[in-house]
Amino acid sequence: MSDFFRSVVGWQIQSGRHGLPWQGSHDPYRVWLSEIMLQQTQVSAVRAYYERFLDRFPTLEALAAAPEQVVMALWSGLGYYRRARHLHRCAQVLVAQRHGQFPRTSEELQQLPGIGPSTAAAIAAFCFGERISIMDGNVQRVLSRWLAFDRDLAQAPAAKTLWAHAQALIPKDASHPQMVAYTQGLMDLGATVCRRTKPHCVACPVQHPCQAFNQGRLADFPVKRRVLKRRTEAWWLLVLRRPDGRLWLEPRPSTGIWAGLHAFPVLPDADQAGMGPEGALAQAPIWHEPIAHDLTHRGLQLHLVEWSVAMQHERSGGCWIDPAGDIGLGLPAPLRRWIRQRSGHPPKASGLSGA
Ligand code: SF4
Structure with a gap:
């Protein structure tokens, strides 16, 4: 058995994290759900969502x-909404095509919607004891430091090589x-x-043979040279408010930014926003402070332009929501925050007044 493997196993049992709500289960539904939620998201943020999701959808069939x-509404606030859409789609595929059973190998798991190689490895290792290494960003950091692996992990061949090193560290007879x-x-x-910054090497179980530590080069790894090309877009959002305080929301298209969520109607430009809707109660709108919202590959400047309209204002394809009540809809995080700040209440579930 490799020293690395033995050290990590021993350290986890003694000093690793225990008692997380998804630990100790070999149920692939629960492990899969936690792994998807934990992508790009802190444990502290995931806990409450995980438990709420399981309360609402205790089985794959229920999901x-x-x-x-309903799925998007429960995911609302956790971000990276593609995960929720894939999660839902994956559940439907498993029920329709595999009698609700997860495949048992990482190779087959990767064929399912939204399950990448590292998530597949985690499910296969946790639930079925497959000898396969996970390789998310955290693990890339640990191993690239430990090996002083100086190839650019933004390049697929280098990432593949690091994964091969990781596989070689797992003994052939490793038990479940x-x-x-x-x-x-x-x-x-x-x-x-x-950790990314200030690694706590004195507490590390694999410090002794760690190359980056021995060479005093912690900051040199991992090597990732890809530069994200970001562009910024201005979005003009029409906020319609009735005299009873209700706000109008519409579903976003099924692909693209905020797909599957509800949002204020998006207008092509400031001129359109400034013209206002028919039957507006005021001559001019309220131009709110723009909100900067960063997505992975682009930045959005959200301009919320608010118009007061009559109670009888006619629209279709959306719904009026009570910002101080519960909202049974998934909302993008910046809009959810904006509504919450103005209502004094977190928007949660139900409270539609028409669609
Ligand atoms: S010794 Fe430090 S740099 Fe090396 S693996 Fe451990 S924590 Fe990371």
Whole structure:
């Protein structure tokens, strides 16, 4: 057994994270749900969502049968909404094509919607004891430091080579319980010890043979040279408010930014926003402070332009929501925050007055 593997397993059992709500289960539904939620998201943010999701959808079948709008509403605030749409789609595929059973190998798991290689590895290792290494950003950081791996991980061949090194560290006779502790140990090490900034090397179980530590080059790894090309777009959002305070929301298209969520209607430009809707109660709108909102590859400047309209104002294809009540809709995080700040209440579930 490699020293690295043995050290990580022993350290996880002694000092790793225990008692997280998704730990200790070999149920692929629960493991899959937690792994998807934990992508790009802190454990502290995921806990409450995970438990709420399981309360509402205790089984894969329950999730598959739910309307997408309900799934998106429960995901609202967790961000990266493509995850929720894939999650729902994946549940439907599993129920329709595999009698609600997850495949048992990482290779087959990767064929499902929204399950990438590292997530597939985590499910296969945790639930079925497959000898396969996870390789998310945290694990790339740990291993690239430990090996002083100086190739650019933004390039697929280099990432593949690092994964091959990771695979070689797993002994051929690793048992299912060892694979569970090892997989969790890698996650814990990356999240709590080998952190992006200020790694806590004195507490690291693999410090002794760590190349980056020995060479005093912690900041040199991981190497990732890809520069994201970001562009910024201005979006003009029409906020319609009735005298009873209700606001108008419409579903976003099924692809693109905020797909599957509800939002204020998006207008092509400032001129359109300034013209206002028919039957507006005021001569001019309220031009709110723009909100900067960063997505992975682009930045948005959200200009919210608010018009007061009559109670009888006619629109179709959306709904009037009570900003101080519960909202049964998924909203993009910046709009959810904006509404919450103005209502004094977090928007949650139900409270539609028409669609
Ligand atoms: S010794 Fe430090 S740099 Fe090396 S793996 Fe451990 S925490 Fe990371």
